Structure formats: C-alpha cells, structure tokens
Amino acid sequence: AQSVTQLDSQVPVFEEAPVELRCNYSSSVSVYLFWYVQYPNQGLQLLLKYLSGSTLVKGINGFEAEFNKSQTSFHLRKPSVHISDTAEYFCAVRPLQGAQKLVFGQGTRLTINP
Amino acid sequence: EPEVTQTPSHQVTQMGQEVILRCVPISNHLYFYWYRQILGQKVEFLVSFYNNEISEKSEIFDDQFSVERPDGSNFTLKIRSTKLEDSAMYFCASKPTGAPNEKLFFGSGTQLSVL
Known part of the structure; x- marks a missing residue:
C-alpha cells in the first residue's frame, strides 16, 4: 500500500518570494x-x-519538483510566486504496476499575499 | 484543452435520500474514476471503471454506491441512501488509456451536502 504526507496544510507567502511545498x-x-x-x-x-x-x-x-528516493520525498518549488498561484496543491503517487488508483496527500493551501 | 464536466456543482439532500452525481468524461477516454474529498481530509479513491465494468474499488465503495455509464457519454455515481458522512466534494476523472504514467483529467467536482 502507498501513503502520501504533505507536511504543511497551509503556506502563506508574499508575492515574488520563493516557495517549497513538502511531500x-x-x-x-x-x-x-x-x-x-x-x-x-x-x-x-x-x-x-x-x-x-x-x-x-x-x-x-x-513550478519544479525534485524526486529524492533516499528521503522518499517529492517537494514542489517555485523561485518566485504570483498572486495567481493561490490554490490548493496535491501530491499523489501511483504504483508502476497493478492498482491504477492515485493516492493523494492531504493537500497544501498556498496563499500568496501582495 | 478538453474538459471533464460534472453536474450539479452543488447538491443538497436529506439523509436517507438517493442522489445521482453526473459526469461527462472526455469523449475519447476509456477509463473513468470517482474520487471524493471530505472537508479537511485527503482526496480518496472510490472506484475505477473500464469496458462497462468496475475494475477497482476502495473500501469506501460499499453496497450503497454504484456507477453506471448509461448512454456512452455520461458516467454516473449513485448513492442509494445518503448518510451524513457522505458529505464531500466528489470528483470525476477520466483518461484515454490504462497506462499508469498517464495523467488524469479531473472535473471541477460536485459538492454534496447531506443534512
């Protein structure tokens, strides 16, 4: 079985600042x-x-993300965010073989402040 | 880009009533899915459907739930006797093939509120 953990439920960031959403x-x-x-x-x-x-x-x-197999992480990054990036972000996994379902994390609400 | 369409966007029902949530997948897609998200919780897989039959279902998808593709374009989720805990956002999704590396196309969801 698979599980996904998004460590931050909410991330407030100022416009043009960098952001990392953890998974x-x-x-x-x-x-x-x-x-x-x-x-x-x-x-x-x-x-x-x-x-x-x-x-x-x-x-x-x-946006970009880096897969780190040893740390079993897949963190999402953006060097400079815009107001339009305000949204909920979901990390998900699916096995290479077998079950076709996506397994999601809890989601991270990214709020961009001016 | 083609879209998955879900109707209605919001549905309010009384506990014990039957509801049908409707979805129109992208026209050349063959694999169909329902997911749901209870407020504050993870998006959860409910069921997958291919070739007019269920290919996989979760523990949540009990006898109260059923899916159907009645006319070759619509894909419906029926809840026979709704419970309070069925209140959630329900997402329909589709994709053209069964390849696991292929992206899912999601609809904008139906917010179901059971009172």
Whole structure:
C-alpha cells in the first residue's frame, strides 16, 4: 500500500518570494509521482509528474519538483510566486504496476499575499 | 484543452435520500474514476471503471454506491441512501488509456451536502 504526507496544510507567502511545498511518501513498490493543483472553483490539474530519469522535473507555471528516493520525498518549488498561484496543491503517487488508483496527500493551501 | 464536466456543482439532500452525481468524461477516454474529498481530509479513491465494468474499488465503495455509464457519454455515481458522512466534494476523472504514467483529467467536482 502507498501513503502520501504533505507536511504543511497551509503556506502563506508574499508575492515574488520563493516557495517549497513538502511531500513525503511511503510505498513497498516503485511509484510514479505527481503534483496536481486546484484553483478556486476548478478541478484538479496536473502540474508535473516524475516517471523516471532526471530527478528534477519541470512543470507548468514555473513550478519544479525534485524526486529524492533516499528521503522518499517529492517537494514542489517555485523561485518566485504570483498572486495567481493561490490554490490548493496535491501530491499523489501511483504504483508502476497493478492498482491504477492515485493516492493523494492531504493537500497544501498556498496563499500568496501582495 | 478538453474538459471533464460534472453536474450539479452543488447538491443538497436529506439523509436517507438517493442522489445521482453526473459526469461527462472526455469523449475519447476509456477509463473513468470517482474520487471524493471530505472537508479537511485527503482526496480518496472510490472506484475505477473500464469496458462497462468496475475494475477497482476502495473500501469506501460499499453496497450503497454504484456507477453506471448509461448512454456512452455520461458516467454516473449513485448513492442509494445518503448518510451524513457522505458529505464531500466528489470528483470525476477520466483518461484515454490504462497506462499508469498517464495523467488524469479531473472535473471541477460536485459538492454534496447531506443534512
């Protein structure tokens, strides 16, 4: 079985500041890793995913994430945030084989203050 | 980009009533899912559906729940006798193939409130 922990339920940041949203996972098998974003009144959208290869993954809207296998982490970063980045961010994993379901973390609400 | 559409956006019902949540997946997609998020909790998998049958379901998806693809375009989630603890945001999702590395396309959700 898999589990995902997002260590921060809320992260307030000033505009143009850097941000890191933390995600740790546990799994007995290899997994794919995802970050989804939910803007107000919208569905979840894929931000980026790690499948294999380079551990630094770049996504949409200037976000990137780094896969660290030894620490079982997949933290999301952005060097300079905008007001429009205000949203809920979800880390998720899915096994390479077998069960097709995504296992999500609790979500982190990112609030950008002017 | 094509979208998954869910209706209604909000639904209020009395405990014990039946509700049907509706979803229109992206037209060429073959795999369909329901997830839900109780306020303040994780997004949880409910069920996956392929080739007109359930391919996987969670412990949450008990006999009170059912899914159907009645007409080749809609994908519905029915809760037969709602309970207070069914109050949640319900998300429909779809993807074109079964590849595990493929992204899911989510709808904007139906907020179900059971009173």
